[in-house]
Amino acid sequence: MKKKKSLFERIKNIFSDVKKNPDPLKSAIMSFFIMGLGQLRNKQKSKAAVFFSVLLVFLLAELLTGNYQYAMDEISRFPADSGTPLYFFRDYGGMISKGLWGLFTLGKVPGQILYRGQFVETFNKTIPWLTADNSVTLLGTGLIALILSGIFLTFWLMNIRDAYISRKAHLRGETIETGLVYVRRLWSDMFPYIVLVPALIMILFFTLIPFLFSFLLAFTNYTYRIPIPNQLIKWVGFDTFKLIVADAGWFKIFSQVLGWTFVYAIMASASCYILGMIQAIIIESRYVKVKKLWRTILIVPWAVPAMISLMVFRNVFETNGLANQLLYMTGTMNGVSSFLYGIGLQGALDNPIFWFSAVYNGNLAKVVVILVNLWLGAPYFMMLITGVLTTLPKDLYEAASIDGASKWQSFQNITLPLILKATVPAIVMTFTFNFNNFGAIFFLTGGGPRWDDALIPMSMKLSGGIPGQTDILISWIYNLSFANNAQLYNVAAVYSILIFAFVGFISVYNLSRSKGLWEED
Amino acid sequence: MQRKFIDYVLGFLAYAWLLIACVIVLVPILWMISAAFTPGRLLTSVPLIPDPTRFTMEHYNFIFEYKSNAAQVLADFPGAFLRTAQIAIINTVGVALLSTLTGYAFARLRFTGKKQMLLTMMVLQMFPSFMGMVALFLLFRTFGFLNKPNYLALIYMTGAIPYNTFLVRGFMRNIPKSLDEAASIDGATPLQILRMILLPLIVPIIGFISISAFMTPWLDFILQFRFLQPENMTVAVWLFRTTDPFNTLFYNPLRFMAGALLIAIPIMIIQFFMQKYMVYGLTAGAEKG
Numbered sequence: 001m002k003k004k005k006s007l008f009e010r011i012k013n014i015f016s017d018v019k020k021n022p023d024p025l026k027s028a029i030m031s032f033f034i035m036g037l038g039q040l041r042n043k044q045k046s047k048a049a050v051f052f053s054v055l056l057v058f059l060l061a062e063l064l065t066g067n068y069q070y071a072m073d074e075i076s077r078f079p080a081d082s083g084t085p086l087y088f089f090r091d092y093g094g095m096i097s098k099g100l101w102g103l104f105t106l107g108k109v110p111g112q113i114l115y116r117g118q119f120v121e122t123f124n125k126t127i128p129w130l131t132a133d134n135s136v137t138l139l140g141t142g143l144i145a146l147i148l149s150g151i152f153l154t155f156w157l158m159n160i161r162d163a164y165i166s167r168k169a170h171l172r173g174e175t176i177e178t179g180l181v182y183v184r185r186l187w188s189d190m191f192p193y194i195v196l197v198p199a200l201i202m203i204l205f206f207t208l209i210p211f212l213f214s215f216l217l218a219f220t221n222y223t224y225r226i227p228i229p230n231q232l233i234k235w236v237g238f239d240t241f242k243l244i245v246a247d248a249g250w251f252k253i254f255s256q257v258l259g260w261t262f263v264y265a266i267m268a269s270a271s272c273y274i275l276g277m278i279q280a281i282i283i284e285s286r287y288v289k290v291k292k293l294w295r296t297i298l299i300v301p302w303a304v305p306a307m308i309s310l311m312v313f314r315n316v317f318e319t320n321g322l323a324n325q326l327l328y329m330t331g332t333m334n335g336v337s338s339f340l341y342g343i344g345l346q347g348a349l350d351n352p353i354f355w356f357s358a359v360y361n362g363n364l365a366k367v368v369v370i371l372v373n374l375w376l377g378a379p380y381f382m383m384l385i386t387g388v389l390t391t392l393p394k395d396l397y398e399a400a401s402i403d404g405a406s407k408w409q410s411f412q413n414i415t416l417p418l419i420l421k422a423t424v425p426a427i428v429m430t431f432t433f434n435f436n437n438f439g440a441i442f443f444l445t446g447g448g449p450r451w452d453d454a455l456i457p458m459s460m461k462l463s464g465g466i467p468g469q470t471d472i473l474i475s476w477i478y479n480l481s482f483a484n485n486a487q488l489y490n491v492a493a494v495y496s497i498l499i500f501a502f503v504g505f506i507s508v509y510n511l512s513r514s515k516g517l518w519e520e521d
Numbered sequence: 522m523q524r525k526f527i528d529y530v531l532g533f534l535a536y537a538w539l540l541i542a543c544v545i546v547l548v549p550i551l552w553m554i555s556a557a558f559t560p561g562r563l564l565t566s567v568p569l570i571p572d573p574t575r576f577t578m579e580h581y582n583f584i585f586e587y588k589s590n591a592a593q594v595l596a597d598f599p600g601a602f603l604r605t606a607q608i609a610i611i612n613t614v615g616v617a618l619l620s621t622l623t624g625y626a627f628a629r630l631r632f633t634g635k636k637q638m639l640l641t642m643m644v645l646q647m648f649p650s651f652m653g654m655v656a657l658f659l660l661f662r663t664f665g666f667l668n669k670p671n672y673l674a675l676i677y678m679t680g681a682i683p684y685n686t687f688l689v690r691g692f693m694r695n696i697p698k699s700l701d702e703a704a705s706i707d708g709a710t711p712l713q714i715l716r717m718i719l720l721p722l723i724v725p726i727i728g729f730i731s732i733s734a735f736m737t738p739w740l741d742f743i744l745q746f747r748f749l750q751p752e753n754m755t756v757a758v759w760l761f762r763t764t765d766p767f768n769t770l771f772y773n774p775l776r777f778m779a780g781a782l783l784i785a786i787p788i789m790i791i792q793f794f795m796q797k798y799m800v801y802g803l804t805a806g807a808e809k810g
Contacts (some may be wrong), residue, residue, distance in 0.1 A: 140659045177783050191711065192632035199623045199682050205660065206679035207645050210653025217655070283537060287532035296793075297543050300550065303792040305740045307757065308781045311764050315774045320565045322552050329569055375545070432647060445740075473653075481655060484746070489655060496652045504644045511643055 024167035031163035035156060038163025042170060047182050051159045058096075058152045066094030067128060078116040086116065091129035099138075099145025106220065107133025111230040122229055135233040136475045139216060143209055190441065209502075218493035223463070224485060240490040249457020253467065260366065261472040263437040268373045273427060275374060276381025277419065283382075284389050295386070302379035310443035317355035324352040340364060356445045359452050362469035366444055369470050373440055377430070381423075388422045389415075428510040430502050438474045447471040463488060473499055557779040561720040564774050580779035589751070598661050598759055598780065604670045605756045608765060610737040611674040616681045616734035617727055624689025625715050629701065638689075642683035651743045661748060668750045676744060685730045693719060729798040732791060739784055756784055 018025050031038030036052030039045075046237035071092045087108055089101040109115045111122050111132030124130035193200075218240055222233040244250055279298060283291050301309060316322040327333040337353055340346040345359020345367060346353065356365050392415065400410040434440070441447060447468025460466055465486035467476040473495055480492035556567045558576035568575075584598040595603065624634075627639055657676065658667075666672035696719060704714050738745075742757040749755065754762075762768055763777035 125759065135686075136655075136659065140656060142661070189632075192626045192630035192635075195622050195626045195630070195711075196638075199619050199686070202619075202675065202679040203642065203645065203682065206657065206676050207648070207653070209660065210656035211645060211648055212654050213659075232720070249681060278538075282535045285531075285535060287528070287535045288539065294539050294543070298539075298546060300789075303789040304785050305736070305788050307740045308785050309549075311777065312781065314548055315556075315564060315777070316549055316552070318564055318774070320563070322549065322564075322567075322569075325565070325567075325569060355714065375549075403683065428804055436647070438651070438662045438743075468765035477652065478743070481651070492652075496648075499652075501647055505627070507647050508640060508644055511640060 021168075021171065023171060024164045028160050028164040029166040030208060031160045035159045038160070039166070042163065042166045044166065044182070046180055047162070047166075050183065051155070051162075054152070054155045058148075061096035061148075062096045064094065064096070067092045068094075072438070078118060078342065080116055081114065085235075090133070091310075095141070096145050096149060099142045101142075102133070102138030103142025103146060105138075106135040106234060107229075107232045109133050110232050129252065132229040133232060134229040135220075136222070136228055139220075139233075140209075140213060142328075143212055143216070147204070147209070190517075214493045214496055216493075216496055217489050220490055222489045223491075224487035224489075233351070236490075239492050244491065244494060246315075247457070247459050249459055253451075253455075253457065253460060257467050257471060257473055257476055260470070261435065261474075264366070264370065264472055265431055265437075266371050268377065268434045268437070268440070269427060269430045270388050271374045272377035273381050275378040276383075277385050279378065279382045280385040280389060284386060295382075299379040299383060301375055302383070306376055307439055307443055309376055310372070312355075312440060313446050314446075317368060319352055319354055319357065323355065327353070354449075356448045356470075359449050361449055363448055365470050367441065369444060372444060373434070373437075376440075380430075382424075384423060384426055385419055388419050392418055425510060428506065431512075432506055435472075435503055436474045436499065437472070438478060439471055441472055441475040442478065445470045447475055552733050553778050554782060556775050557782045559775055562773040562775055567775070580773075580776045581600070583776060584780055584783070597754065598756075598783075601754045601756045601759045602751060607740050608670055608674050608677070608755070609735045611671055612677045612681075612738055613731050613734045615674060615678040616685060617731050619678060619682055620685035620730055621715070621720070621723070621727065623686040624693060625719065627686060628690040628693035629698075629714075629719075630711070639687070643687060646683040647681065651747075654743070654747060657744075658747065664680050667748060668753055670745075670749060670753050670755060673738070673744055673748060677741070679736070681730075681734055681737065685734075688726055688730065689723060696722050725798060728795070732795050732798065736788060739788065756780075760784070 027038035027041050029038075030041055031051070034052070036048035036050070039048035039051060062148045071088070074091075075086065087101070087105075089097045093101060099334055109120055109129075111120055117128070118127070118130055120130055122130050122132055131469060197317045218238060219235055220233045221239070226233055244254060282288060283294050283298075288294065318324075324333070327336055333351055333353075334413065337346065337349060337351055340353070345361070345364040345420055347358065352356065354361055354366075355368055369459035396414050399413060405413070445468070447470055449469050451466065451469055456466055465476075465480045465483070465488045467479065471479070477492045477495050477499075479486050480488045480495070551571060552567065552569075555571035556564070557580060558571075558573075558578070559567045560577045560579045561670055584596075586596055588596045588599070594600070627635060661667045661672065662670075666675075701714050704718050709717070739756055742761055744762065745755040745758050749758065760777060760780050762771045763773050763780065766772050
């Protein structure tokens, strides 16, 4: 393999190159200032046209969306107030310059104040600069401007590099490719990207930009307490991160939620896996007849849409739902209640049992959440492992039994390792899925039961956004983003980053672990 | 003799286990069916043993007839049903088309940044879409897409592309490349190769992708709840409205069961008939490599 030159070496090479022969540099410099000009000097007209039109589109996009034509006249009529500056790009800039200005400042002129001697409104139809700055919108448009600028910058660098390289080739006496050939080569090089463009644009807008946006929110002070657009949000650096760690009360609740998230993700995945495996082995064993019938019944929960079964279970565990009714009907209510009380899952000897609603039943609710998830999730592993079992090599077992291995030994040493090997990626996938399994909490318990008031720190009572006892991180984030008087967008964003870092790491590891997946053939 | 006895015990245990499992699986579902046909709004009035002679169609009459003030032409539920079906159809077409194209690019074309791009896509999809919802909401408002159900399909499509691309890619990699090369020698362009040679061969995986895409909008709630006004309500929002105790006007768990049954049954039928594809698709991503 060729060793890559270090960046420093490459720069040094370019310098010595230029010293020896300064002529290509001239083309590069021409393209540096006006895209396509260097190419024109190199006598590559169509190439110059391509680059120049990129420049033109970019400039027009900026100019046509701006209000530069009014600037001169209006600045003389409405000069800046003494003390406050006039924000030129805010008032007259186009989508790029105003966007970048907004991204860096998050706005300077809130509503209901005087700016340039005029009253700023929430929305002013005729004079754009009298519309109050909406920090959130500015952040969004700024992000788009940043991405567009990045794309333009890439073209600009391509253009400079091309002017330099083509000139050098020309001086060396090589025939440089004509513009038409260049365009054709560009097309065939670009073909894969052109196929991908629709998907990439959608991912850009509906996944990447929202992701970056929520990433950036983590570094602002944006919460429901800031009435936009009459107040501006600010960049606060890592303050929100600090708040979460430094405030002991917050941190305690946060670590409890995080701990439960891990317990839930691990228990939910492991229980489904083990139960699924047991069922698969039982059905595939020689003791069971009409295997197909059993299998069909037992995969019913998988066929029912998860959202619907979760909401049905929410009703099952209502105080007057199926669970309590069954206990009454079978006459076991008192027995079960005192049993649950005895092992510490229930905080009081209730009759009926308040599965998801009593403050002291947090642990009970957690156990039920895992059991319901077992109902929903075991069939998937049952099917997966049944599939693996049918592909196990028969001769291995024959060899083992000839060597005198017992049934249990051959299960332990052949069946189990083979099943595990085939299902490890699925286990990891299930774990990451459960880690973010918002629906399993939201539709089932809605986060309930509440925490005991005494355990909630004062700071959280003041800020809002208190999680429930069964809330996992992702469902807490939902509350922090949408529940009334709990929208701490910046805190939600910080938690999102945490989840993303963790889950992203695991899934990258899981995906890149299998080499066959990435081999090019 | 002892061997036979152990077999007998094990067989008994196996059947006992399976029977109990079946009871646990079926009881909540039977209860749901029974509740759907029980009058009133109290869970306590649902009989534990379904009695078909006392079934009532009360909830279904409501479902098909009730028009809230916000409803436009159709009654609430049928309207919600049609809107969701629209989203589902757009989503299915979009996802099938886009995943085929991108899957093809990743399986067959050569370009720089391929591995990184696929990995980035796979990682980004781990991010549930509602985490970026503040931004999505803003984007939709800027584009004027708010309160227009069909545009939600854009978000569902985007969410589905990465994993489906991965599946299509995996499927295509099992098709010998010599087929492409032969066609290419005969002068076929890449797009022709995709359309005439590869497409007929990847029908099973496209089938799986289409079914999952069709089902997504029926079962997603948050986006529909946040982005649509009541007059453009979807099925999931309708269902949630009936289980929300704070919504005194519509809260009725029995009515929820009736509506849920109406949605769950077609989906269950599809899943059972397409079981082969579904299992294939669900395990393909997990087992490949």
